Amino acid sequence: MKGDIKKIRETMTSSIFEVFEKMFYIFLEPLDIRYDGYDIQTAISFKGTISGHVMILFSKEIARAMFQNMLGVEDDNIARQDMEDCSKEAINMVCGNFLRRLYDTQVFNLSMPTFTEYKSENLELDDDICRMDFDSDNGKIGVMMKI
């Protein structure tokens, strides 16, 4: 799988772009440097031809913007529950889109997404983890994946 890391990164980037542009009207640009100022994190696991997990890290600003853009609301007082719900939906769509792009005939079972405060010390970094960061006018996201 390590040999396919370039393909995996490109596929995940395409999935991230499609989901954020279509559902949240947010246009992301890859960041060349690693960013660590995130506030919340969501995670999902998948099992099938390949198994692994994906984690998306969000700044509060982008989580708020996702909800506002998705529902067309301007109120800045977005409840934490709504940000959580929107973030979970985002990772569900990103993971499903990513797997569909890689294996369009195979069935994968996705776990229910989880949502927690971001804690960088809880993230295990090793060679199997693919890490990418993205920036936008609405804030930053980070994507981590282990297969």
Added chain:
Amino acid sequence: MSFNILIVDDSRSMCAVIEKIVSISGFKMDHCFKAGNGREALNILAKEWVDVIISDINMPEMNGLEFLGELKKDSLLRAIPVIVISTEGSEERIQSVFDLGAKDFIKKPFLPEEIKKVLYEVIGVSNEGGYKEDKGDDDIFDF
């Protein structure tokens, strides 16, 4: 004539987005019921009649496939057209959804136009919210 819709998705924001798309598409909606999983949806269907169901797959307690299976077992409920909207869009998964009786499938992420188009096709109404003219019948009775 207006229609009752049931949206089944554990994401409140996704339910709200779908309801908003349907309401601004010009579709004549009488009532929009919402359920967080298949079990809740069946409880609603035990009390209310709906004209079309829009359902996710990946949900807690009773997922979309199990929900479709329950609908298929019921002689009355199986007549309600179901549109599945899901991130899980492999060929095999889509086929299993159709085998369980779904009328159409939309992959997430989607554009609002996709929901509008499929909804009108599945329920058999024109873009103005009225029933489609059946050209075949017109030919038969056009003396």
